[in-house]
Amino acid sequence: MSVDDDARTPLARRLRELRSRHWPDQPITQAQLGEALGVSVPLISSWESRRGSIPPSARLETYAAFFATRRSVSNGHTRVLPLSEMTPEEADAHGTLLAELTWLRQEALRLHSSGARGGPAPAQVRHHDDPLQFGDGEPITIICSQVPEEDRAKIPYASPLMPDYIELYRYSDLDSLFELHGHLRAANPTSLVALRSAEDLRSDDLTTHLVLLGGVDYNEATASMLERIALPVRQVADWDKADGAYFEVRAGRDTRRHYPVVKGTGDSLRLLEDVAFFYRGVNPDNVERTLTICNGMYARGVYGAVRALTDDRFRRRNATYLRARFDDAKSYGILARVRITGNVVVTPDWTLDSARLHEWSEPTHGD
Structure with missing residues (x-):
């Protein structure tokens, strides 16, 4: 043979x-x-x-x-x-x-x-099966939003001066971080997965596969990256205004705003539907590595963006959709609805037209 x-x-x-x-x-x-x-x-x-x-x-x-x-x-x-x-x-x-x-x-x-001989190779990391799988042994850095110091002061055990100090309490989006970190470790068993906040970044962190968790208000790394890459979407987080929290999509001279759906006001405010933002592109500091952003207007939107690719019932389906839709793209992004039912986040199914608010891609030139 x-x-x-x-x-x-x-x-x-x-x-x-x-x-x-x-x-x-x-x-x-x-x-x-x-x-x-x-x-x-x-x-x-x-x-x-x-x-x-x-x-x-x-x-x-x-x-x-x-x-x-x-x-x-x-x-x-x-x-x-x-x-x-x-x-x-x-x-x-x-x-x-x-x-x-x-x-x-x-x-x-x-x-x-x-020109190698022999049968199929042993199981290995499959880059096209899961957007959160990367090259064998390639380092990954999660840059997470950090709770403001004045808010951390209100959290028990968040002070390093306390005997029962819990370091993770300084990070926001803990549900998303717990879910994402576990999935990245399982999907990339030979890779170092580092956790950083924008305040304790090291220079080498920025040239790995970057995964940014959280929005422009709490995550300076997300805000900085979004300023450097050209996107038709921007996050507006002016929480002091009644209508100041939304994602804005620009298409030519037209713009469209996508707001979270809330009910009530003040202490009785309830979130019924958030807006999740997922982006994948090239790391601008190292073209051989990727940049991934999981974001939302609220923490539950961030969690929805993460769960879309970690939930065992939906991750293969959503990954298949991304592959079919954006296989040849240099970068791409999706804005999606994230429903909250009974205080529980419902994982978005990106194959449903009703779940996707907007999507875009940048073609790879010269291929």
């Missing part, structure tokens, strides 16, 4: 298995699959052949969508359902299958380009 065969066999075998055995009582012909995917029968045959070609990643998206649900076949006709029409179970099946096919494709490309 040739090196070229070795590189393609695992993926080609899996594609054949999906078509012929995924539904044992209903095998799919190459003609039926070609009709659904909008490609020719010879191309389907080539992808399934040991000596054939490796399908592009966009085609694996449609493969995963097709085999995620039996509704892809109806009355002898085949089609690919959009993610927005899938049930939660179907969307989860799509994400799981896409992750598998993406890994097999990466292995095929890696083995082909390196």
